[in-house]
Amino acid sequence: MERGRSRHPLWDRDSDTWFCLHCNGKITGVQIAQNLWHCPACGASPVDIFDTAFWCEDEGKSLPPIGAKGKSNSSKPDFQVVDDRPKLELSxxxxxxxxxxxxxxxxxxxxxxxxxxxxxxxxxxxxxxxxxxxxxxxxxxxxxxxxxxxxxxxxxxxxxxxxxxxxxxxxxxxxxxxxxxxxxxxxxxxxxxxxxxxxxxxx
Ligand SMILES: [Zn+2]
Structure with missing residues (x-):
């Protein structure tokens, strides 16, 4: 597979750009693979991720990349965010x-x-x-x-x-x-x- 491309685990299709049906996010192949095929922007599951935004007239060309919103700009996937929920520490x-x-x-x-x-x-x-x-x-x-x-x-x-x-x-x-x-x-x-x-x- 070419660098930057990734293969969807359900559709068996390769692409370097993916689209989220749920939030209209445009996602790179690296971003979606790192996030285990869940949308890094909204958390939608792999069934909502497609290589074409068939629901848009221009098939998603005009959709903004999710990184443009800032949150998912880093190379680290969102699921690695530190869990800082309060926990009872039995020290x-x-x-x-x-x-x-x-x-x-x-x-x-x-x-x-x-x-x-x-x-x-x-x-x-x-x-x-x-x-x-x-x-x-x-x-x-x-x-x-x-x-x-x-x-x-x-x-x-x-x-x-x-x-x-x-x-x-x-x-x-x-x-x-x-x-x-x-x-x-x-x-x-x-x-x-x-x-x-x-x-x-x-x-
Ligand atoms: Zn999404």
Whole structure:
């Protein structure tokens, strides 16, 4: 076949110029072959592509080439356009974020909320997730049901374990008495005040 010519897969005809019945586009042989015989301008299927615009009086001589409209001017066919539709990216960071957010949903008091914030969440190469919850902050009988549900929504496995690490404040039980951080902070201040050095408490 001559350079620039292409053969229609249905009509078994060669041409260097093709016409789209759907949008009246005039298409080069290279353009139509690169676009798998779909019109690069309007996406019409191969049954709408002909080597003569038999529906025009001049058989398409006066029809503008599709490249003239600008969009299909490049040598790259349209189907290679980058797909930039929004997709849920299940990166390690995003999984950890969603799991920690779910743990916060599961938290009913300040202690559990601190446990959720300090939980060690790791994601393995299969996107399965390990959650280590601090035993002084998260009750060991308590299932994080929201976290388990979110894992199921994402189609990932979840493993739970307890850990014992250095907790940030003394008397972890104080955090179980309230769900308000201001109340908790006041309790902490009062409790620590009882242990103030004698020189601090002299008036
Ligand atoms: Zn077309």
């Amino acid at each position: 390690e960071r995003n999984i950890v974020l969603l799991m920690r957010s779910a743990l916060l949903d599961d938290s009913t008091d300040v202690s559990e909320r601190l446990g959720a914030l300090l939980a060690e969440i790791t994601v393995d190469e299969d996107n399965d997730v390990w959650i280590s919850l601090e035993e002084d902050l998260w009750p060991d009988h308590k299932e994080p049901t929201q976290a388990i549900k979110v894992a199921a929504q994402l189609g990932i496995e979840i493993e739970l374990e307890t850990m014992r690490s250095k907790i940030p404040f003394h008397w972890p039980g104080l955090g179980e008495l309230t769900s308000s951080t201001t109340e908790y902070t006041q309790m902490l201040l009062d409790a620590y005040a009882q242990y103030a050095a004698p020189s601090d408490s002299k008036s």
